[in-house]
Amino acid sequence: MCNISPWHSSGRPFQTGYGIATFAHVMQHSPCQVERFDTCGTIMDLVAFALCGHTRPTDATMDTTNAFSWGAFDSQAHAWPASAVSALGIPVDILPRVVRPGSIVGMMASRTTSVFANVIAASSIPVYAPMGDHPCSVLALLHVHHVVSPVEVAMINIGTSAQLSYVETPSSRPDDDENRRDGNSYSFEKRPYFGSQDLYVAAALTGGNVFARFVANCVQWATDLGVPSTASDGRMFANVIAMGLQRTDTALTCRPTFGGERSQSANNTTGQLSNMAMDNWSIGDMSAAIARGIVTNLIELLPKRKQIELRRRRFCPTLKLVANLKRAVCRVLGSGNALLRNALLQHFVQAEFAPNAVVLCRESDAAVGAALVVLQYGAPSI
Template structure:
């Protein structure tokens, strides 16, 4: 179905720490307006430090606030909505009670109701031993902690009564689409289904036989459709967006971020934000093999139109540098001195940019890796001559880049026909030392300034359909 004349497309991304919404002009693909809000949704988990959970009410409140900040005259002309969000995670709800619609400042918004907390992609409750006890998926993607199906298996073993409360499950973006369209049974794109595990991307079906044999509550699994499909139409007016507006099935934030910036098949995208990803598109017709080695660092994510992305997805990126800054701030406070995290961040980067080269080596896998969940960070080659702030910061930046390069090395990129790398992400944009290390380690032209944006990508997908 074609877009209406003089209409706009709304793109939404429900991220790990913030939500973003953009209004896109569909012909020029120009972003006319953009708003973002921090969710501040983190919660203490019953699993302690290993658990990573978020308050769904807080996320939706931020989303509603984000939309109401956009120009009302543009929202009234929105004819299609694209939605992306953080992958792998899971929340549960009751389809007949999952939200209620209210009037807020003369605008119609929805609030979650009968909804669980969101178990995010960062969740670590599924230990290596627990994962090894689960059935082997019929899929080219291994299950990992933080993956939706793995988390459901954890509840099945540890809190089976919890699952009895709900009749639907999905990612946070699936929930948003389900509520907007009033779906009786949630829909999920191939993007998000693959990110949950126990999904075969060739047949586009869940591993129902395997799951049923192990007592998995398959009633909770959404129906799966191709990425880019229309999930339905808005059941109510929402923040001034007309009732009856088309809504696309929720997409993966990673795929949408790549879609927003990738223009040539010979480009790779290196994105360093909270985590880090290096990816490039596989040729048309490529099909990944089932049952990869659990230690394989490169995985293949479904993209659009039955294509795949080769992906080295590291759990260690800007979050490692942020932990380093937090450590320095704590040391400073312990010494009775006062400064801000932002001041430490700025001074550490400045010192690293001007520092002499160092033999100090930092392995930055503070948060483990999916292909090596038990790995830890380490420091080696310490000498008394290489302990300055600049040298340590430089070594940390190098370690972050070397880690992602070890997962998808330059020779493999060259063999795949890659000619240049598009560098993007908030951590890379803010950290000149990281950029320097990228340019040292990767023997390709590096292009900056074409930043990835999942909300923009989600809107662009809706323009194409």
């Protein structure tokens, strides 16, 4: 894409797919496309900009969670690093001003109705900086389950992909030292969270998508053998999961990284079934091995030091929840459609974290989290 290191001086990952990387590509290959623009931002920042009736580039803002997700943003200095941005050929002054989550970026403009017909404009309504959906979802999840001390729990989400995350207070060590200790990784990040805390996230491309592909392959195998299935997709999923639940002790192992991972190594550019014997490669064995591999792969994306912290949270005796004895042993909050709908994945998550340490959660709406940020951390002005 461009001749720069994929890591800038603070250790922030940078590669194709990040907003700044896309901007740099455009500036390098077709700068005429952006000649008439004087600022930039996410689509949600554009909505906030329009709601406020802003017209000047100096009014453009972006919160720290979105700025970090764009790449290159230095969360420790709370600024775009001028040297790194300039090296990419991007004018530093075109980037939006970065504000804290919960900051007011303006007031609803009276002429907003001409842009958003269904919005009732009133100049007394504040507009807050849009925020990233993942940290907002985490905050909603913790709130719904009355978690008083978020630094004592972990969260696992398995949908199409998978994430394992937990909240920590800021480290006293510089970011670059911490990144050197843990190892730079496109699959593991320390992201800005709320209340001056950090959100550590291991993000896998390998999740429910792999299990769904296996079920689709089972259907295709039946068709190839001349016995096409008449069962619905839901029934096929249920059958494959049920067979796997009968083989949870299989010796068959699977590294299910068939599509690779963001942080590629010699072990995860392809997938692998291993330890095969004459009696352990049935559909049940394979489905169990794949489900177990999805969970194992996610945990192994954490640096070794962070895996130690994760184990501490699994058995932390000081966890505090609102008085509710049924939840008093909760250590891990599980979410995501693939996890919630797949008893086989649930089995291996519980096997990894202990059965009474996992609570499956259906409530983690990012919109709820965004509202909570405003209530808990909202600033009266920017």
